[in-house]
Amino acid sequence: MAGLMPVRICNGPANGTPPCPTRTLVPARPGSKQASRCPPCQAQWQTSRGTTLQRGYGPEHRWLRAQLLATYQPTDLCWRCGQPLGPDPSVLDLGHTDDRLGYMGLEHAACNRAQRRLFVG
Ligand SMILES: [Zn+2]
Numbered sequence: 338m339a340g341l342m343p344v345r346i347c348n349g350p351a352n353g354t355p356p357c358p359t360r361t362l363v364p365a366r367p368g369s370k371q372a373s374r375c376p377p378c379q380a381q382w383q384t385s386r387g388t389t390l391q392r393g394y395g396p397e398h399r400w401l402r403a404q405l406l407a408t409y410q411p412t413d414l415c416w417r418c419g420q421p422l423g424p425d426p427s428v429l430d431l432g433h434t435d436d437r438l439g440y441m442g443l444e445h446a447a448c449n450r451a452q453r454r455l456f457v458g
């Protein structure tokens with residue numbers, strides 16, 4: 338028998354980890370595009386992807402924060418409050434510009450949170 342479509346396997350909610358419980362995809366209807374995830378996985382994947390992007394803490398953010406923490410001086414100033422950043426990197430965050438399209442630099446996590454509270458209201 339020729340002409341069988343290959344069985345598509347769901348990518349899972351996060352590119353295979355954890356694996357999808359069903360593993361198989363419902364074949365797409367003629368004329369519509371085959372999805373790479375079954376509907377529940379698609380929903381989960383989009384949710385996790387969306388929140389990561391919305392919060393601005395993707396791999397790029399973590400990488401840049403690590404770079405800055407590796408090179409900053411404790412006497413460098415927090416761009417929000419103007420006080421020295423201090424010797425403890427665990428209390429420091431990488432600050433966003435207000436439009437969230439760029440980064441301002443290292444800041445106290447407390448200053449970051451204070452500003453976020455202000456925004457959320
Ligand atoms: Zn799935």
Ligand SMILES: [Zn+2]
Pocket residue numbers: 415416417418419420444445448
């Ligand atoms: Zn500060």
